[in-house]
Amino acid sequence: MRLFIAALLDERAVSELSRLRDALHDASSAGSFVPRENLHITLEFLGECTPEECDSAAEAVDGLRFEPFSLSIDRLGVFQRPDGDIWWAGLEESRELLRLQSDLHRDLMDRGFRLEKRRYRPHITLGRHVMASMRCGRIDRLEATVESVSLMLSERSASGMVYTELFANRG
Numbered sequence: 244m245r246l247f248i249a250a251l252l253d254e255r256a257v258s259e260l261s262r263l264r265d266a267l268h269d270a271s272s273a274g275s276f277v278p279r280e281n282l283h284i285t286l287e288f289l290g291e292c293t294p295e296e297c298d299s300a301a302e303a304v305d306g307l308r309f310e311p312f313s314l315s316i317d318r319l320g321v322f323q324r325p326d327g328d329i330w331w332a333g334l335e336e337s338r339e340l341l342r343l344q345s346d347l348h349r350d351l352m353d354r355g356f357r358l359e360k361r362r363y364r365p366h367i368t369l370g371r372h373v374m375a376s377m378r379c380g381r382i383d384r385l386e387a388t389v390e391s392v393s394l395m396l397s398e399r400s401a402s403g404m405v406y407t408e409l410f411a412n413r414g
Contacts (some may be wrong), residue, residue: 246292246349246409247309248304249283250315250340252367257282262276264369265376265384267319267330270332274327276384281406284334284365286344286392287351287358296356297394299393301410303350304394307414312339312386316385320366321378330379334365338376341365347392390414 252260261279268276284331289300315335334340344363351358394410 244292244294244297246300247285247291247395248287248289248300248398249285249393249395249406250343250392251283251389251391251411253388255324256316256385259387260367260369263332263382267369267373267375270377271370271373272377273329274375275403276373278403281404282367282369283369283395283406284340284389286347287356289351289356289358297409299353299354300356301394303347303354304392304410304412306413307343307347307392308414309339309343309392310391311388311390312337313413314340314387314389316367316382318381318385318406319369319379319397321379321395324371324372327374329368330370330373330375331366331368331387332382336364336401343389343392349366359385377387 271413316332318333320333391411393408393414398405
């Protein structure tokens with residue numbers, strides 16, 4: 244099973260991000276756009292895991308200590324790719340988010356997970372393989388609240404990626 248751990252946002256923020264994604268869609272000649280229910284901030288991508296690793300990841304999520312906290316989304320960015328770009332919404336630096344991700348990363352490493360070593364760059368993916376006339380840069384600030392951290396199952400279907408929450412820590 245393919246797993247990742249996500250910070251999930253409040254409904255108002257998801258609605259605002261959906262509008263932003265829709266504007267990107269309207270300015271694009273091609274692309275695959277993230278469904279509303281899949282908008283999230285990835286804290287750790289675990290990849291293919293055994294049932295035992297799934298249980299261990301759920302324990303790591305359960306062990307996180309946090310209260311719901313606010314974030315500011317303030318820009319659009321692009322990871323350039325030859326077959327179309329990955330567009331994302333970027334965040335102002337958040338000590339709470341960075342601490343949460345760091346605590347999670349350390350616990351997962353202690354549990355034997357092999358994780359990426361590159362610097363954590365939090366973002367919210369809006370679309371992949373996008374060919375857009377829109378420009379990236381600063382946007383009107385969107386306020387969001389991280390309400391939970393969830394262990395997510397990622398499955399490919401005929402209609403795209405389906406994310407299923409397996410375990411949630413609501414702070």
